[in-house]
Amino acid sequence: MSKPYRLGVLHGDGIGPEIVPATVTVLDAALRAAGVEPAEWTELPLGAAAIETHGAHTPQETLDALGELDGWLLGPHDSVAYPQPFRSQLNPSGVIRKHFDLYANVRPAKAFPGGNAVVPGTDLVIVRENTEGFYADRNTFAGTGEYMPTPDVAVAMGIITRAATERIARTAFELAMQRDKRVTIVHKANVLRLTTGLFRDVCREIAAQYPDVTVDDFHIDAMTVHLVRRADRFDVIVTENMFGDILSDLAGEIAGSLGIAASVNSSDTHAMAQAAHGSAPDIAGQDAANPIAMIHSGAMLLEWLAGRHDDPRLRDAAARVEAGVTSTVTGGTSTRDLGGTASCSGFTQAVVTAIENA
Known part of the structure; x- marks a missing residue:
């Protein structure tokens, strides 16, 4: 320009x-x-x-x-x-x-040398799908996807689609190609078999297009433990909306402080x-x-x-x-x-x- x-x-x-x-x-x-x-x-x-x-x-x-x-x-x-x-x-x-369909929320967590990181050497990026999942304000065209049929019952929809998962997976794998060529898929397919199971499987399908990238996957609960213990061993993490929000805050603190937790949508x-x-x-x-x-x-x-x-x-x-x-x-x-x-x-x-x- x-x-x-x-x-x-x-x-x-x-x-x-x-x-x-x-x-x-x-x-x-x-x-x-x-x-x-x-x-x-x-x-x-x-x-x-x-x-x-x-x-x-x-x-x-x-x-x-x-x-x-x-x-x-x-x-x-x-x-x-x-x-x-x-x-x-x-x-x-x-x-x-x-309004602008900002579907990719990319959140790095990088420890400063000599800083107060919980896990020194942390240098990872969480790639979070930003338009659907289990956050009610993002998973429907109109309305919030959250409602109360009675004063004592609250219901929220969680939506995962192939199209949204494919584009966030490509974002993650393209980023990994610029970094250490490792991607970790985070899901909860042992319980949320259809929704996060679809997310995991579609990410795996996209992974086949990137043979140079090493891929693994973890359940969200196990991933929190892995981050606390060994955040320095991860490179690019791709996950759905709510899991990505939680993991990125955790990763920011592990890297030293939420005050250093950047992102771009x-x-x-x-x-x-x-x-x-x-x-x-x-x-x-x-x-x-x-x-x-x-x-x-x-x-x-x-x-x-x-x-x-x-x-x-x-x-x-x-x-x-x-x-x-x-x-x-x-x-x-x-x-x-x-x-x-x-x-x-x-x-x-x-x-x-x-x-x-x-």
Whole structure:
């Protein structure tokens, strides 16, 4: 692309207005260092602030604008604190994922050298199917898939389809080909034989198209134990929606902190960088948040854009972000959750300095 990349900024709630601008600052520094024209950033309303100004946590004008952009950064939201009826609606990230069919949620967990990882050497990626499964807000075209026939009975549908499983499996195997060529399928086919059994079997079918990739599979309950004991032995893990959500939070803590848990949500045409953690309202406004997860999510967005637009400069910029964060942490500067004393803004500036001096 000869013109600047157009990227959206959705601050969200809680610590979002701190960690999202921090990410913009770091990405701008990395783009400059990689010789890329500065991005054109577009701030759009979302979350509690949007309820106040637009009467909706995810205004239609925001969705329309996002569709015209190359990608965007989404800050965390605190939807449980929204007033009714907004609290009971599909949350902002769910609305955006559903609107743009962002079917792949890719969540890495990588320990920093010398950090406080439970399993040092952890370097894995969880590839989570993002549109169906056992989360009621994502598995139907209309409605939530969750209902109560009586006040004392609650029912939720879990949906697994061949089409959705095939595309997430391909995402996982393509990623594995760029890494250590190992994929682990996580399911619960011993109990949920038809649903997660279909997920496991379709993943196995796709695996046959990637003979260079080593494949194994585990039940979800066994997988939690394996992660705690030996997370460093896994490479790419592919699973359905709810299992992926649980495993990625666990893997983030095993790697050192949820504050470093990055992710990108993508379809074939759109991508959204979103930290895997929540809005942390208890520390909002204190300049104490760890911005690493959001910064790394931004780097993942650059990687995705590099592939989509065949622009190696963006891959270079993403690598500069990763290197800047790593050298900052290993050099002794980190936020409280990683055992350091740096503020969010102080850590951000240290990363920018590391990128500029590399």
